[in-house]
Amino acid sequence: MGDYLIMNPLNFPILSTTIFIPLAGAIILLLMRNDTIVKGIAFTTGIINFLVSLLLLVYFDASTHLFQFGEFARWIPQYNINYILGIDGITIFLILLTTILAPMCVLCSWTAIENRVKEFMFCILVMESAMVGVFCALDLILFYIFWEAMLIPMYLLIAVWGGPNKDYASVKFFIYTLFGSVFLLVAIIAIYLVTGSFNIPNAMFRDYSFNFQFWVFLAFAIAFAIKVPMFPFHTWLPAAHTEAPTAGSVFLASVLLKMGTYGFLRFCLPITPQASIFFAPYMLVLSVIAIIYGGFVCLSQTDMKKLIAYSSVAHMGFATLGIFSLTLFGFQGALLQMLNHGVTTGALFLCVGIVYERTHSREIYDNAGLGKIMPIYVGFFGLFAISSFAFPGTNNFVGELYILIGTFINHKAAGFFAVVGAILAAAYMLKLLKQIIWGREDKRPIKDMNVREIAYLIPLAVFVLWMGLFPAPFVHTIEKTIIHLTSQLQVYFP
Amino acid sequence: MTILPELYMLFFSIVFLFLSVGKRKADLFTWAKVLSLVGLVITLVSINGRGNLFYGAYRVDLFSQIFKAVFAYGFVFVIFMLGRKNEIEEGYLAEYFMFLGFSTLGLMMLVSSVELISIAISLEISSYSLYVIVPLRKGQTKVQLEASMKYLFFGAISSGIMLYGMSYLYGMIQSTFLSKIIFVLPKFLDQPIGILAIILTLAGFFFKLSLFPFHFWAPDIYEGASNTTTTFIATVPKVAAAALLIRIVTMASSADPAFVTILIVLAALSMTFGNIVGLVQKDIKRLLGYSGIAHAGYLIMGILAMSRDGNAAAIYYMVVYLFMNLGVFYVVLLLAKSGENITLNDLSGLARRAPLLAFTLAVSAFSLAGIPPTGGFTGKLFLFTSAFKAGYLNIVIIGAVNTVISIFYYLNLVRMSYSKEAIVAEPINLSVHEKALCYVLIFLVLYLGIMPFGLTQLFRMAV
Numbered sequence: 001m002g003d004y005l006i007m008n009p010l011n012f013p014i015l016s017t018t019i020f021i022p023l024a025g026a027i028i029l030l031l032m033r034n035d036t037i038v039k040g041i042a043f044t045t046g047i048i049n050f051l052v053s054l055l056l057l058v059y060f061d062a063s064t065h066l067f068q069f070g071e072f073a074r075w076i077p078q079y080n081i082n083y084i085l086g087i088d089g090i091t092i093f094l095i096l097l098t099t100i101l102a103p104m105c106v107l108c109s110w111t112a113i114e115n116r117v118k119e120f121m122f123c124i125l126v127m128e129s130a131m132v133g134v135f136c137a138l139d140l141i142l143f144y145i146f147w148e149a150m151l152i153p154m155y156l157l158i159a160v161w162g163g164p165n166k167d168y169a170s171v172k173f174f175i176y177t178l179f180g181s182v183f184l185l186v187a188i189i190a191i192y193l194v195t196g197s198f199n200i201p202n203a204m205f206r207d208y209s210f211n212f213q214f215w216v217f218l219a220f221a222i223a224f225a226i227k228v229p230m231f232p233f234h235t236w237l238p239a240a241h242t243e244a245p246t247a248g249s250v251f252l253a254s255v256l257l258k259m260g261t262y263g264f265l266r267f268c269l270p271i272t273p274q275a276s277i278f279f280a281p282y283m284l285v286l287s288v289i290a291i292i293y294g295g296f297v298c299l300s301q302t303d304m305k306k307l308i309a310y311s312s313v314a315h316m317g318f319a320t321l322g323i324f325s326l327t328l329f330g331f332q333g334a335l336l337q338m339l340n341h342g343v344t345t346g347a348l349f350l351c352v353g354i355v356y357e358r359t360h361s362r363e364i365y366d367n368a369g370l371g372k373i374m375p376i377y378v379g380f381f382g383l384f385a386i387s388s389f390a391f392p393g394t395n396n397f398v399g400e401l402y403i404l405i406g407t408f409i410n411h412k413a414a415g416f417f418a419v420v421g422a423i424l425a426a427a428y429m430l431k432l433l434k435q436i437i438w439g440r441e442d443k444r445p446i447k448d449m450n451v452r453e454i455a456y457l458i459p460l461a462v463f464v465l466w467m468g469l470f471p472a473p474f475v476h477t478i479e480k481t482i483i484h485l486t487s488q489l490q491v492y493f494p
Numbered sequence: 495m496t497i498l499p500e501l502y503m504l505f506f507s508i509v510f511l512f513l514s515v516g517k518r519k520a521d522l523f524t525w526a527k528v529l530s531l532v533g534l535v536i537t538l539v540s541i542n543g544r545g546n547l548f549y550g551a552y553r554v555d556l557f558s559q560i561f562k563a564v565f566a567y568g569f570v571f572v573i574f575m576l577g578r579k580n581e582i583e584e585g586y587l588a589e590y591f592m593f594l595g596f597s598t599l600g601l602m603m604l605v606s607s608v609e610l611i612s613i614a615i616s617l618e619i620s621s622y623s624l625y626v627i628v629p630l631r632k633g634q635t636k637v638q639l640e641a642s643m644k645y646l647f648f649g650a651i652s653s654g655i656m657l658y659g660m661s662y663l664y665g666m667i668q669s670t671f672l673s674k675i676i677f678v679l680p681k682f683l684d685q686p687i688g689i690l691a692i693i694l695t696l697a698g699f700f701f702k703l704s705l706f707p708f709h710f711w712a713p714d715i716y717e718g719a720s721n722t723t724t725t726f727i728a729t730v731p732k733v734a735a736a737a738l739l740i741r742i743v744t745m746a747s748s749a750d751p752a753f754v755t756i757l758i759v760l761a762a763l764s765m766t767f768g769n770i771v772g773l774v775q776k777d778i779k780r781l782l783g784y785s786g787i788a789h790a791g792y793l794i795m796g797i798l799a800m801s802r803d804g805n806a807a808a809i810y811y812m813v814v815y816l817f818m819n820l821g822v823f824y825v826v827l828l829l830a831k832s833g834e835n836i837t838l839n840d841l842s843g844l845a846r847r848a849p850l851l852a853f854t855l856a857v858s859a860f861s862l863a864g865i866p867p868t869g870g871f872t873g874k875l876f877l878f879t880s881a882f883k884a885g886y887l888n889i890v891i892i893g894a895v896n897t898v899i900s901i902f903y904y905l906n907l908v909r910m911s912y913s914k915e916a917i918v919a920e921p922i923n924l925s926v927h928e929k930a931l932c933y934v935l936i937f938l939v940l941y942l943g944i945m946p947f948g949l950t951q952l953f954r955m956a957v
Contacts, residue, residue, distance in 0.1 A: 078806075078950045079879065119849075141875070145866040152860060155905075159913040160845070167913050171905060178865070178901050182894040185875070189882045189890070 004201035005070035015085040026125035042121035046103030065484035084138040089481030105247035123153040140198040157248035169243035176236040180223035187219035204270035217275035227260030231290040241309035246353025254346035283324040290317030295424025322403035333402025340395040368439025389425040395467035496543040507595035514588030537566040551609035568730040597623035601734035610670040631720035641718020652701035659694025702735035705790040706764035713783035725823040764791030799884035805957040807876035814869035821858030843916020863904040869942030
């Protein structure tokens with residue numbers, strides 16, 4: 001099976017299982033009639049899948065950069081399209097992030113979604129399948145199918161269960177993303193015609209001409225930049241985030257955005273290394289603009305969800321900054337940042353969802369002054385908020401530190417502006433936090449969080465602190481893959 | 495009995511000819527369903543038939559048999575879809591079935607014809623039947639009369655142009671056999687008369703395929719004809735026209751640059767025109783008419799590659815095209831209680847009124863737009879790959895851009911049914927067999943998307 005893939009050490013196809021358990025659960029759902037049973041099944045499916053995916057972590061071999069848990073099957077032999085799965089240091093935590101968020105999304109929608117529960121849970125589970133699939137696929141067509149298949153349930157989540165402006169937001173989301181993807185498809189076909197297969201590892205680090213790399217990079221970059229979203233392709237994000245139901249926002253922020261940066265790491269750097277080096281300065285500029293611009297826009301938001309959405313633009317700017325600093329620290333930082341942003345922003349959206357269920361408003365003023373009314377809530381919210389602006393001791397601090405170190409090695413100016421952006425983040429987050437805790441004096445009849453809500457925030461809170469105080473296990477797991485990537489890239493530096 | 499499918503279709507039509515004379519109109523539907531199913535079985539059984547008949551003018555091979563099976567599928571689906579008695583005046587029902595049968599017969603003959611005269615005759619058999627059924631719609635209005643007149647005129651003119659082109663071909667080559675023509679024609683292709691002859695000849699098929707600039711009839715006919723008739727016209731004859739184009743290309747050994755350039759231009763214009771005009775359509779059948787024009791353009795991408803891959807991809811795309819269109823049309827048919835045309839606004843709230851219909855519509859529309867994991871994506875992937883492989887990157891990029899343009903109106907179908915609230919909120923009740931048909935169509939579209947390997951292999955053997 002090629003020298004890039006270590007076959008699965010377990011005696012069952014674990015990656016396929018992780019991909020298809022949610023889909024199977026989704027199909028079972030369709031046969032049910034009772035809403036409570038539907039929620040129960042969706043939650044159980046999510047938990048089972050999370051437990052299965054934990055096995056990945058247990059059996060993961062951190063001493064190799066090769067793809068592990070490999071699976072290979074012929075699929076469309078006429079076009080040399082195969083069903084190849086495998087994960088490495090880049091994807092292992094992204095998969096775990098996906099599988100743990102799915103049951104949380106079910107929990108957070110327990111009471112928030114009242115109509116068409118069955119279809120909602122169906123969409124959530126199908127999304128989970130597709131998202132795990134994107135991270136596991138090692139065949140370009142397989143990847144593309146998962147990548148696009150994700151659009152449909154996400155579109156429906158926004159279009160059916162979204163806020164008042166759902167129509168506009170969902171269509172914009174769909175068309176924007178699709179626009180990027182069709183060029184991705186053309187690039188995929190181009191790679192196929194040159195290499196003779198759709199195999200991703202086979203396509204990495206080959207002697208393509210610079211011209212070829214140039215165009216393929218651009219086609220890839222448009223698709224991924226829209227997904228990240230990088231400035232100036234970010235306009236779909238605030239609309240989609242604001243209108244989506246909480247579960248949709250969480251998936252969007254925590255997993256979908258990561259697919260853009262994952263694409264840069266998995267495709268752009270190894271397949272088009274020379275073009276990546278060529279374009280890196282431009283990408284750095286766009287990243288810095290995203291960080292600063294996102295920060296300033298956040299300062300003027302009055303809508304909690306919008307604020308967090310724009311802060312995502314800034315945070316993902318850090319991730320792309322790390323990637324295109326093209327240094328070891330930068331890559332590691334970007335990967336950690338992806339993970340951290342997934343947890344923190346996901347948690348923040350969950351928090352907004354919790355308070356929205358009580359006040360039915362996303363306006364900061366309507367939700368202000370909760371410090372005395374909802375002490376537990378404010379405790380969690382405070383933790384995630386300070387983690388969001390990379391307070392030392394929380395997870396984001398580690399990621400941003402790595403990224404800044406990586407950036408300062410080669411690009412002092414970009415590093416400087418990024419630090420300014422980090423200060424902006426503190427400014428807008430503290431401003432939000434202050435409003436939420438002390439913003440109003442009046443007593444309102446709002447209940448504090450219940451056990452269900454605490455239950456799904458605790459794992460995230462634990463992660464925030466663990467990663468902040470003791471990131472070594474995480475770094476260790478991803479290290480080999482990143483070191484390998486960096487050393488391969490070294491060859492191409494002028 | 496290599497021509498059993500054709501003989502059976504003839505038998506089918508004659509049965510209904512007799513039934514149309516008789517007085518019993520009650521169980522016509524049952525008869526039609528049973529007989530068409532038998533026809534499908536017969537066609538599938540005779541898929542391995544081989545032979546050259548009528549002095550080589552009529553060729554029965556895997557290629558033709560596959561397409562006959564596809565027509566039989568389309569025919570069966572159309573007959574089953576006509577389940578609600580709201581489309582055609584009851585008195586004309588037997589004739590309607592008869593003409594549908596005749597049209598399918600003509601198309602079946604068309605894919606086996608490898609000689610100009612038999613091609614012309616088969617095409618006319620199919621077309622004349624369609625000319626008759628276009629005006630057959632409950633409640634005569636000017637719109638459908640206009641539609642049928644237009645169809646007749648455009649059809650006659652394009653037949654005329656085709657025959658004119660054929661006369662040139664015969665004049666140059668002194669043979670009406672395709673094998674001979676393909677062999678000799680390359681010598682004439684550097685002269686204007688060669689290109690002119692082949693383009694004029696192909697015009698007849700471009701007309702059926704509604705390729706730009708032979709598309710003018712399509713939106714009006716789609717709008718004017720009854721929903722079932724449109725379903726048939728939009729699917730089966732197009733597949734047949736595509737089949738003959740592919741047949742001609744498979745016989746040609748090499749691609750002439752001038753000819754390919756013309757095809758590229760036609761394909762690009764067809765896609766772009768169809769999709770852009772499709773954006774502003776309100777009537778769903780009209781919208782599908784423009785979508786059909788765009789899809790004719792996509793199809794040409796496979797044909798102009800002039801390779802085995804390309805031809806197999808084109809066949810695959812036509813099969814997918816058949817089923818995804820049937821999916822959308824079926825939703826239209828079921829929504830139209832009294833056979834009226836359905837507009838975008840009628841779709842609003844569909845997801846609440848009939849979740850299954852909304853889902854069928856969504857799957858088919860996403861497939862038309864080419865979103866995985868549906869058949870439309872897989873078909874488009876094959877088309878893009880083969881055109882790219884043959885070196886025509888420009889048309890691939892135009893195709894990709896067109897995919898984005900088209901998503902606006904396909905997504906609109908889904909958007910209306912999922913995120914708009916219903917004006918009339920009464921639920922739509924579906925009978926068991928209507929539900930089953932929906933499931934079958936959804937299954938087929940997804941199956942073609944996820945498991946294309948078997949059919950791809952078969953189609954490669956055929957071309």
